[in-house]
Amino acid sequence: MILQASSVLPQRRGVPELSPTPNGNNVSTSSNHQPIFKLNPRNLKVFRALFYTPSVTATPGEVPWTSFLQAMKxxxxxxxxxxxxxxxxxxxxxxxxxxxQFHEPHPSGKLPYMTARRIGRRLNRAYGWASEMFVPNP
Incomplete structure (x- = not known):
């Protein structure tokens, strides 16, 4: 007896098909609801360095570890x-x-630009955070 591979093995490559809803539309099951964080200028500067976008005029530099701790709080x-x-x-x-978890930078106590960007990417993968979620507090 020969089994057809397509009927036995699950699909491992490509984009999975969305299951149709009762009304016939394909709907993604994930919710894209993300919070908006209203931050003071100091904390906003930290998150703009973590999620740097070239459209913002200020070029980010090093981020002090104490500022990073305060921004995460x-x-x-x-x-x-x-x-x-x-x-x-x-x-x-x-x-x-x-x-x-993150490692505190040593011996300088400041996150270099590349490390800050790496932390931003990890926050994006873990929680789905992006730069547009952080806005100034009016």
Whole structure:
């Protein structure tokens, strides 16, 4: 007996098909609802460095670690030093459950531009955050 591969094995490549709804429309099951964070200028500067877009005129530089800690507190994370240079950021007051860890820069105490961008990409992958979610507090 020969089995057809397409009937036995699940699809592993390509874009999965969306399941049709009762009315016949294809609907994605994920929700794209993201919060908007209203931040003071200091915290906003940190997140603009993490999620740098060339359309903004200011070129980002290094980000002080203390400013990064304060900005993460402002958006609802509780920082906790674990061991060595590892810090864990646990959500408190956010609709996410998972924590994320980052290493404190040493010996300078400032996040270089490339490291800040890497942190921004990790926040994007973990929580779906992007630069347009951070706005100045009026």
């Amino acid at each position: 402002a958006v609802g994370f509780e920082p906790q030093k674990l061991y060595g240079s590892v810090w864990q950021f646990s959500p408190s007051g956010l609709d996410v459950e998972k924590s994320i």
